Amino acid sequence: MSELIIEGLRASVEGQEILKGVDLVVKSGEVAAVMGPNGSGKSTLSHVIAGRPGYEVTGGSVRIDDVELLALPTWQRAQAGLFLAMQYPTEVPGVALRDLLQASASTSDDPDEIDARMREEAERIGFGAQFLERPLNVDLSGGEKKRNETLQLGVLRPKFAILDELDSGLDVDALRMVSARIEQATEEDSLGVLAITHYSRLFEELSPDTVHVFADGRIQETGGPKLATELEETGYERWVQPVAAAQPSAGLPDDPFADPFA
Ligand code: ADP
C-alpha cells in the first residue's frame, strides 16, 4: 500500500505562476479525478509531477511514500513507480514501441516476459500488433496514441499513473476498453490513478473514489463520484475568474489586429 502525496505544490512557467499550492493524496488502488476548465493548469500539474523541463517549481513536495520525486530526474521518478499518460503523446521517429518498453522495463524483467505482456496488453485494448514494431506514435491517430499510452501503462505496471485527458481522441468503444483496462489495473495491481479530464464519460468504466475541482492553479473543491456528473451539467463557471483581458485597459487598443480602414 503506497501513497502519492502532493503538498503545497507551486510552479511557474516563463515567470507566471500556474500552480498555486496543490494538495492531493492518491492511495494505491484508488482513482482520484481532477476536473477543471481549459487553461487552469491541469497539464502543468502532470508535467511538474513527472519532471518535464521548462517549469520552475517554487514550493511544495511530491512524494511516493517517503521518496521525494521533485529531487529526481524523470527516469528515476518512473523507477519510483510513476507513470504519465500524456495529453499529447510525443512522436519519436526511429524508436519502436517495443524498444521503448524493453528499455523502460526494470532490469529484473525478462525481455521475453515484456514481449509477452506487450502482446497480451495489445489484445486487451484492441491495439493492432503492427504498431508494436512501428516508430513510437509516428502517424498514429489521436485515439491510437491514447491506446499506445495505455498499453505502456499495462506493460510497465507502475504504482501510480497520471492520465492527462486520456479520453480525448478516443471513440466510445475505445474509451470503454481503455478505461476498463485501467479499472482492472486498480484491482489487479493496486494501481493508484490521478485522472485528469473534462468529462464524466471516462468514469463509466473507471470508478473515481474522489473528485477534485481544479481551477486557477489549485484544488477548489473535493467530493465523491457524484460531483463528476454534476460538473458535467453545471460546468466550471463558479470557479472561473472573469478574464482580465475582457475589459479593455487604458492605453491599449480594443483589438490590436482590427483593420484600421474598416
Ligand atoms: P490545462 O491542462 O488545464 O488546460 P495547462 O496546464 O496546459 O492547462 O496550461 C495552464 C496555463 O499555463 C495556460 O495559460 C498555458 O498557456 C500556460 N502554459 C503552460 N505551459 C506553458 C509553457 N510551456 N509556456 C508558456 N505558458 C504555458
Ligand code: MG
Ligand atoms: Mg491540459
